[in-house]
Amino acid sequence: MWKEIIATAGPYHFDRVLDRLSIDPVNFLHLEEKFVKVPLVIEEMPYVIRVKAVGSTADPLFEVSGNDEKVKEQAIKEVKRIFQFDFPLQTLSLHFEKTNIAEIFQQHAGTPLVLEFDLYRCLIKCIIHQQLNLAFAHTLTERFVTNFGYQVEDVWFYPKPETVAALKYDDLRALQFSGRKAEYVIDTSRLIAEGTLNLAELKMMSDEEIMKKLIKVRGIGPWTVQNLLLAGLGRPNLFPKADIGVQKAIQKHFKLEKKPTSEEMDEYSLQWAPYLSYATLYFWRSIE
Template identity: 55%
Template sequence: METLKIAGPYNFDLVLDRLSLDPLNAVNKDKRAVKVPMLIEREPIVADVTARGTVDEPEFHISGFEDHHKAQAIARLSAIFQWNTALMQVHEHFLETQLNDLFVTHYGTPLVLDFDPYSCLLKCIVHQQLNLSFAHTLTERMVKTFGFEKDGVWFYPQPERLAALETEDLRALQFSGRKAEYVIGIAREIVEGRLDLSEIEKLPDDEIMAKLIKLRGVGPWTVQNFLLFGLGRPNHFPTADIGIQNALKILFGLDRKPTLEEMEDYKIGWEPYLSYASLYLWRSIE
């Protein structure tokens, strides 16, 4: 077991609240723990992450992997849970903005990523234009039908598995024909070497948008969410997101959703941490 101490604030209980919204995540709020599926050198690893510290003095116990996987596992977990981000700096920045009350209420909430960029991209495609409950249901059906389980934790179906499917295989799970084509199409892009997510990660936001938007079934909303929750880009604000629009409407007491021009004005003082503004606005209406 490894013990990791990081600089506060960091509210792991709020992290678990958000992770528990997805039925595929193995969260235990009572034990303040989550099991994280990872592929390290193509080997499935299930890491156990348990919080032992406080919001201001966070400490984590990490286990579930062999010594030869330790460095890669901890590096990946640090990226997923954003343990190296100076949240106090973010917090103090927003205390001087119109979002100060939100940042006090949700003190120490980090921008936690999906467990890997590939599963994030798949989830974004499945979730687009669906209500959250049914989106989770569809994703869970796909994963439990074509993915695999280890130590009580589910792994997303690998690209080779999805690429071999026909649309009717996903239609049987209540996917629409088009959504089935999109998911299978993404997998085939990866298997056939036209899409390399490890290379995509190295690019700036605008280049990622330009590359991914060319893929069938991938629109701006999908790429924006991928940038936020797949790659953890810190300065991203998806103005087309209905949740953010609704949160702003409530926050500023508007009688209708804010216009794009208003949203552009609001966000000026929130840079360079727009992703945290997005996260805390979502938190305010969850």
């Protein structure tokens, strides 16, 4: 068993991190004891890493622990990436206090952009969530993971691409997937399993290159790519204008009679660059 204390610049509101993670029933966390168990796949082996808040919002400290000493360095690197411990959130406050959404950033100060635990998980989750209400999307995702994934230390891991690639469409239809969604999830997994689609390469590509590459895959549209860039890769300047939640939040904040047009969203968002991803997150928070 190993433990490491990690410090990050305040404010960092870990309670809000846990609150958002708790929306997904697949995640293993404890709100009162302030920890989450993170499923990581390192060199094709599964490991469970516990991240527990031991400091405060103003002075954030985290105890990161695991069972296997040999992956400690890689695990800590991944935890820092996922929880964005190296990004000073005070930078956001200084930037957004001069913008037309300063009030939202004051209300949700210290809320970080926390990433999905790995890219395959993020992509499949995005495909499952396409054009569904959030509650049913999480229900489908939970069924998918608990039927075809696996557990380590009571923590659920998404199934491997090879496992999903070997499924039949009817296997997912039995879980109430639509025929099309079953095809998208399995066919995309087959591309990944056979090496035609290499997710690891995406980290080295620009946002535009990733969009051009993934949009060619059947079942992956701009909304899915933008969410992968934001929640999977942590790109800081993503603004998914087609996202219903973002549209509703902008409508609410600016007191519009109807949902904003694409042109209106472009105009409002001019002040938010180069942190459009954080504007997106804080808009989501403002209506949750």
